[in-house]
Amino acid sequence: MVLKFIFELESNNGVIEKILLRVADRLNVRIGLSRDLKNLYAFIDGNEEDIENFSRELSHELPLSIYLKSLNAEVVEEFKDDLNREFPEINLPPCPKCLSEVKDPENENYYNPFHHCEVCGYRLSEKLTVKNEKWKEKFVDLADKLKSEGKIYIQTMNGKFEVSTNLEDAEQIVAVDLAAVATYFMSFEGDAKALGSIEKPLVNLKTNLNFKKEFGLSNPAYFVKLPDCMVLELLCEEIKSDIKLLGLKKTEKSDDFSFEVPNKDEIPVAVVTDTKNHDILIAKGERSLLPKFEKYLGKDLIGYNAKYIASSNENKTVIYKTDEEKESNVNLPFAGYFGVMNQWDLENKVTMGFAFYKEDENKIMMNSPKFGLVEYIDFEFKFEDFNEIFATIKVMNETGEKLVENFKNKAPELFENAIKASLDTKKKGIAYLWGLIGIVLGFADNVDDAYEKLLVYANSAMAKKGPRIDYKMKDKNLDPLWAIRTAMSFKLAGVDNYLLSFGVLESFAEFLSNTYETVDKESPLNGAVIVGDLFEGEFLNKIYTNIKKNFPTFTPKALPMNGAIEAFGSAVILSKS
Known part of the structure; x- marks a missing residue:
């Protein structure tokens, strides 16, 4: 018996694919992967019990994603496995499996803020991937200081922040959960999906009457997110009974919790549209989006735009961000247009x-x-x-x-x-x-x-x-x-x-x-x-x-509205010359 899962999935960053492979490997079930322009397909070959076990385990580990539009399944006769299983290494907020492990007192990674897996996490130095530390006590102390003094200075996986209970001048607001978002902001179905997705983007939300009454602030809107790394996740776990919202401001200090992390990715900013399906678009920010693999355009072709490079070689084009800034090597509007057309196979339309x-x-x-x-x-x-x-x-x-x-x-x-x-x-x-x-x-x-x-x-x-x-x-x-x-x-x-x-x-x-x-x-x-x-x-x-x-x-497929897409489009245009 072969069950075919059909994921309507715009992204090819490997998040869903790696979870499918992990579950299949753990259950010793034969799996095949394939995809086309619109969908990812997973073929599960086994008896009825195998398929039932796989489906149950997958439901526990599969995260929400802004790029996962729908999921269906059907019984088929054909088994297919032709997807290249090379995926880019991206920085990604915690997956459901790792989140459950850090909150399990019996797990060796209980309250370990550096815990991650092959699917999620941030690129860290080996010295930080430690275990059996007294992490629980550390986060209790951080929470106590935050409650008593109103602010702490910590390093997160996305930078150093002043974390405060005073929200007036906050650059971002972290809500401890979706219930807190619904209590204090005018949020709707699409907002909840974006905030709760594994990409954990920032979403601009308007404050409601509850917010204005409780905090005494008239600010009409804030950029809001849920915890997007283990540090914030475990801090929110300790304060959620007393504090529902935290204000974040970038700082150079991390006196209360410090470590080194090389992540320079910008947090994605999502726009939830008023379309029937509340399509979610990324306006800017590349965390979880880059590096990205696109189709092969030709040997030794390189497109530039600002700090973004698209390099075509071997069997694919790799889009990535660098520290060095370069001007686009073709006209920017043309590059953006051709980049999107190539992604969606629109050049003959x-x-x-x-x-x-x-x-x-x-x-x-x-x-x-x-x-x-x-x-x-x-x-x-x-x-x-x-x-x-x-x-x-x-x-x-x-x-x-x-x-x-x-x-x-x-x-x-x-x-x-x-x-x-x-x-x-x-x-x-x-x-x-x-x-x-x-x-x-x-x-x-x-x-x-x-x-x-x-x-x-x-x-x-x-x-x-x-x-x-x-x-x-x-x-x-x-x-x-x-x-x-x-x-x-x-x-x-x-x-x-x-x-x-x-x-x-x-x-x-x-x-x-x-x-x-x-x-x-x-x-x-x-x-x-x-x-x-x-x-x-x-x-x-x-x-x-x-x-x-x-x-x-x-719009740019699984990319922000500008930056990386023009680098890719530059390479597309060069491939035609």
């Missing part, structure tokens, strides 16, 4: 690519087997100062002239702030435009800070719908003045900063999705590709959800 970068070009492109790559819309605009912007708005039409005069007379402080603001920045395209809007709304006196503040307001807004900001074309380029002037109008009308900022992002997401739909009606497309570091937070949610509602939508 007709697709539209949205490649948007904060400090690089912003482009809407199309690719088809017949015409190749075509640049469709650019987003290139620069201004010397707001004197130029206001003067240009005034000559657009009579309404524009009246708007500028009203803004000057009714919001003189905002007008003067804009006139004096510095427009010197590396920001380009839409990030530059949103920085300009942030300035005219009074968020800051420079593009960079105004852009960041606008994002904070938008991502913290308690809104389902924002005011409509105009994004209009002028030939093959976006005319940025329409967006600026409508933002000015809503500001004069008294729309609050949260709702207005939300509308700025939401309206542009609608502009992009409408652009896709318009082209698709004239000439059917096979899907949309979204890539670039502009796509994060609520903007990524909105654009992905809007297009995904009716059309296939593709």
Whole structure:
């Protein structure tokens, strides 16, 4: 009898595969692995008892994963085993098996913060993989100090942190469990899946009334995670009866618990979308994602982008991060677009690519087997100062002239702030435009800070719908003045900063999705590709959800929205030359 497990799984980092192999080996059951673009298949060959035992053991060890969409099983006649069993070595939060072992008083690894296995853990020096220490007492002492003094300084597997019961200035919040998240934050089904996954990403969650009452803080949102290493896991185990949330801030101190760990991976930041299945996307961060194996592109091909390298040799391409930074060796938007297309086998399909970068070009492109790559819309605009912007708005039409005069007379402080603001920045395209809007709304006196503040307001807004900001074309380029002037109008009308900022992002997401739909009606497309570091937070949610509602939508596969994907795309482009 052969039972075929079907895992709808985007990632090929080996986490699920290694758990399957471990369980099969322990039970002495024959197993075969295979996969295609969408699914991982596990073939279990044995009698009914063998398969029942395997299924039961697997259910105990199989973790949630943001990349595991579904799991089904069926009886088949064919046994297949053609998957290369070489997997990358990644840093990964604890798996269910290791978590159960460190909390079992009879286990040799009871309360050992350095315990890990072939599936999970962080790359540590051998001297740290010790056993039979008095770890329980150590974590009791840490918990007691935290309760009495309100803060401790510790090394975790992801860096050194000040851990505090004071959440006001926290950069991250660690919740002891999902129940604590539900108590203090506005979290939903997709948020719980992301937080509880083995990848343990940060998720931006809005605070609820319970949070505001208990902690006396008005902060609208925080980046929240569950314990993502054994150090935090065991600390939370000791405090969970008394303390439900901990604030983390990066520090150089680790006076209360110190050790050396070479991990420099950034913690992934997840965006839980409003799609029907609450698809989870990684905006940034590479922990558990890199190194990554992709298909072989050709001998000695190397693609670069910043600190990311994609090296093709032997039978695969390895994407990894280094300490040395290099410029991309091809055009960044093209690299991002081709990287995603290659991952999803879209190069012979007709697709539209949205490649948007904060400090690089912003482009809407199309690719088809017949015409190749075509640049469709650019987003290139620069201004010397707001004197130029206001003067240009005034000559657009009579309404524009009246708007500028009203803004000057009714919001003189905002007008003067804009006139004096510095427009010197590396920001380009839409990030530059949103920085300009942030300035005219009074968020800051420079593009960079105004852009960041606008994002904070938008991502913290308690809104389902924002005011409509105009994004209009002028030939093959976006005319940025329409967006600026409508933002000015809503500001004069008294729309609050949260709702207005939300509308700025939401309206542009609608502009992009409408652009896709318009082209698709004239000439059917096979899907949309979204890539670039502009796509994060609520903007990524909105654009992905809007297009995904009716059309296939593709983002970097098991990679963040930018960085590594452009390195891989660079190698893809070089392979065609």
